[in-house]
Amino acid sequence: MIIQVKTVGTLKTLEEGSRIETLELAPGSSVAQAITLLKIQDWEIGFIKINDQTGSRESILKENDELILIAPLVGG
Numbered sequence: 001m002i003i004q005v006k007t008v009g010t011l012k013t014l015e016e017g018s019r020i021e022t023l024e025l026a027p028g029s030s031v032a033q034a035i036t037l038l039k040i041q042d043w044e045i046g047f048i049k050i051n052d053q054t055g056s057r058e059s060i061l062k063e064n065d066e067l068i069l070i071a072p073l074v075g076g
Contacts, residue, residue, distance in 0.1 A: 001012075001024070001026070001027050001062070001063040002031070002063065003064065004020060004022060004067070005038065005067045006066065007070075008068060008070045008071065009046075023067075029059050029060070029061055030057065030059060030060055031056065031059045032057040034067060035069070038069075044071060045069050045072070046071055047068075047070040048070070049056070050065055055067070
C-alpha cells in the first residue's frame with residue numbers, strides 16, 4: 001500500500017523543516033513500521049497525526065493515508 005508521509009520540525013535524521021514523501025508499506029502496517037523504514041528514532045517524534053487525527057505508534061495505516069510526524073516542541 002502507498003501512504004504519504006510528512007515530517008514537520010527538526011527531526012535529527014532528516015533535514016530541518018517540512019518534507020513530504022511517498023512510502024510503500026505492506027497492508028496492515030503500523031506507524032511504528034513506517035517510522036522504522038524512515039530510520040527515525042522514537043525519541044525524535046513528539047506528535048503523530050494520521051489524516052488530521054491524533055495517532056500513535058500502534059495505529060494501523062491504510063492505503064492513501066497521510067501520516068504526519070512532528071518533532072517534539074522544545075524551548076525555554
